Amino acid sequence: MSITLEMRLQVRERAGFGCEYCSVSETDSAGELTIDHFQPQTKEGTDDLNNLLYCCNRCNQYKADYWPSQASDPVLWNPRQEPMNLHLLTLADGTLYPITPTGIFTLKRLRLNRPPLVAYRLQKLHRAEESRMLTHYRELVTMLERLHQQQATLLDEQRVLLEEQRELLRLLLRQRD
Numbered sequence: 001m002s003i004t005l006e007m008r009l010q011v012r013e014r015a016g017f018g019c020e021y022c023s024v025s026e027t028d029s030a031g032e033l034t035i036d037h038f039q040p041q042t043k044e045g046t047d048d049l050n051n052l053l054y055c056c057n058r059c060n061q062y063k064a065d066y067w068p069s070q071a072s073d074p075v076l077w078n079p080r081q082e083p084m085n086l087h088l089l090t091l092a093d094g095t096l097y098p099i100t101p102t103g104i105f106t107l108k109r110l111r112l113n114r115p116p117l118v119a120y121r122l123q124k125l126h127r128a129e130e131s132r133m134l135t136h137y138r139e140l141v142t143m144l145e146r147l148h149q150q151q152a153t154l155l156d157e158q159r160v161l162l163e164e165q166r167e168l169l170r171l172l173l174r175q176r177d
């Protein structure tokens with residue numbers, strides 16, 4: 001069995017078109033990424049969809065054909081089976097912080113704190129923060145517009161009232177004459 005074009009598309013799609021280990025996207029790397037066998041083919045890994053991961057060149061290169069050969073060997077984090085934050089936390093400075101032995105080993109093996117990747121993560125965090133602020137700003141502007149509209153309506157109503165009072169006064173004055 002080999003990886004068909006259809007399987008490849010399926011792997012890309014379910015990964016959201018980004019590396020399942022470091023989350024760098026196809027758009028960010030301006031090209032398609034690679035298909036990784038979680039259990040390497042050289043270590044009896046199959047082309048089964050459950051064993052395939054979408055993976056950038058760097059992560060694939062560092063991961064290479066690692067597979068534990070005995071029970072005491074460290075295990076790599078499998079992004080298809082567990083969410084990242086079970087093993088690795090993203091800190092505000094863009095670095096990952098391991099919280100399990102699997103996290104420690106995966107971070108080291110795949111060099112997930114490599115400087116360009118930390119810079120990339122930081123950029124993404126900043127972009128998310130900017131977008132949050134922009135949304136907040138847009139909400140404020142909408143609220144101000146609504147307030148302005150309400151004030152204009154009130155002003156119109158006051159003008160009508162004033163006109164009515166003026167008319168009343170005119171009538172009263174005429175009656176006195």
Ligand SMILES: [Zn+2]
Binds near residue numbers: 022
């Ligand atoms: Zn990667």
